[in-house]
Amino acid sequence: MVELSHDSRPIIGRDRPLGAAFVALAVASIALMVADHRYGHLEQVRSALSAVAYPLQRAVDFPFRVWNRLTSSFADRSRLRAENLELTARLRLANLQLQRFAALEDENRRLRDMRENSAGIAERVLVGSILNVELDPFRHRVLVDKGSADGVFKGQTVLDADGIFGQVSQVHARSAEVILISDAEHAIPVQSNRSGLRTIAVGTGDPDLLSLPFVTVESDLKTGDLLITTGIGGVFPRGYPVAEVTRVERDPAATFAVVDARPTAHLDRDREVLLVWFETPQADTPAEGAASAAPPVAGETE
Amino acid sequence: MRSSDLSRRLLYWFTVALGLVLAIVPLPDWIAPLRPDVALLAVIYWILTSPRTAGLGYAWLAGLFLDVLRGMTLGQHALGFVLVAFLAHRLQLRMRMFPILHQAGTVMGLLAIYHFVIFWTDGLTGHGYTGADRWLPVLSGGLLWPLIVAAGDTLARRNR
Numbered sequence: 001m002v003e004l005s006h007d008s009r010p011i012i013g014r015d016r017p018l019g020a021a022f023v024a025l026a027v028a029s030i031a032l033m034v035a036d037h038r039y040g041h042l043e044q045v046r047s048a049l050s051a052v053a054y055p056l057q058r059a060v061d062f063p064f065r066v067w068n069r070l071t072s073s074f075a076d077r078s079r080l081r082a083e084n085l086e087l088t089a090r091l092r093l094a095n096l097q098l099q100r101f102a103a104l105e106d107e108n109r110r111l112r113d114m115r116e117n118s119a120g121i122a123e124r125v126l127v128g129s130i131l132n133v134e135l136d137p138f139r140h141r142v143l144v145d146k147g148s149a150d151g152v153f154k155g156q157t158v159l160d161a162d163g164i165f166g167q168v169s170q171v172h173a174r175s176a177e178v179i180l181i182s183d184a185e186h187a188i189p190v191q192s193n194r195s196g197l198r199t200i201a202v203g204t205g206d207p208d209l210l211s212l213p214f215v216t217v218e219s220d221l222k223t224g225d226l227l228i229t230t231g232i233g234g235v236f237p238r239g240y241p242v243a244e245v246t247r248v249e250r251d252p253a254a255t256f257a258v259v260d261a262r263p264t265a266h267l268d269r270d271r272e273v274l275l276v277w278f279e280t281p282q283a284d285t286p287a288e289g290a291a292s293a294a295p296p297v298a299g300e301t302e
Numbered sequence: 303m304r305s306s307d308l309s310r311r312l313l314y315w316f317t318v319a320l321g322l323v324l325a326i327v328p329l330p331d332w333i334a335p336l337r338p339d340v341a342l343l344a345v346i347y348w349i350l351t352s353p354r355t356a357g358l359g360y361a362w363l364a365g366l367f368l369d370v371l372r373g374m375t376l377g378q379h380a381l382g383f384v385l386v387a388f389l390a391h392r393l394q395l396r397m398r399m400f401p402i403l404h405q406a407g408t409v410m411g412l413l414a415i416y417h418f419v420i421f422w423t424d425g426l427t428g429h430g431y432t433g434a435d436r437w438l439p440v441l442s443g444g445l446l447w448p449l450i451v452a453a454g455d456t457l458a459r460r461n462r
Binding site: 030057184 | 374
């Protein structure tokens, strides 16, 4: 039985009006939702509020971090040795490949320079670690421990070791929210590495599944094709792996084929991700771009 | 009287903060869909025991803070919390007299309304998830209610 304290509602007589307060607060909530979702006016408010929330999120994350630290520091010797050997072997292999890539990158850069376009080369990388904090269970978002203080910006590409992880959707002072490519709200322009076919990969809400809804029945796409970013849209740089096609179903009567793909990044297992800054396309000609963009703007204002 | 009032307020906010922590702490996959809304249950409990101290503004702020913590559209949980708080205020005198099972059933009704508000506003803002497991917290919250009452009574008695 719920215990009653002395300040209960009076049984007889009138109390403070409840309805008015309810209506006022309900209207306030709806106004907040509209301002936040429809107009995006509340970036400042949200980032101020998240300064309050961040310590709590950090506090939730802390025991998990300590546990990870403890378990890794008590790892036994033989396991560490085995791990070390494996890593050395992998590093050797990676170095071998890198030698080849260094030459290729040089060549690529020369070719791009000829075309006056050097987009898509990573300039600076920052490792962000994912906080052990559960955001909305029905959306694929994570919180990383780097924010605007580290130069993180909205729309920034986030990678893991094996491919595109997602993009930054909200930046706070010391943390940032990342939307994963598997979020049902997320779509990413991709291209088949084999055939060059361009399409869009849409998240499904399942971390192991992307869907390609706009592939026509007769288009050239096979199971096993690697999908890479196209660079179209200006958010993701060109040429990074996104997913591998796992299923192509063609019904001759339909316009579009049913195509599924599995992200190459380990969306549900990563603890650390890479926040990447890319060389801005045509770094030395922004003035030109601004000049070409200026006339229509001026025309609009007049 | 004043100091006990203040300590009571602190206690109310402390329990809500605990509930908010439980709302974002990662749980094992098998139990995560059952995650109960402890913050909301705490709000309901305090409204039933002392509706003057735990008013609508208290519930609203708790909901708003949950929005911020989860990075959702601001106002979503706030609206759900304030609606549930309003109903709990209206039903307060009656709900207190209910036997515990009856009370748990009523709380499940309130939780269902809350989750419907979240579901609805989720749909309006463009990310409706329609799986049946989004309603599981209603069940777990109802099952948890007797425990909340027991814990709350202990806390309230010690704090008196």
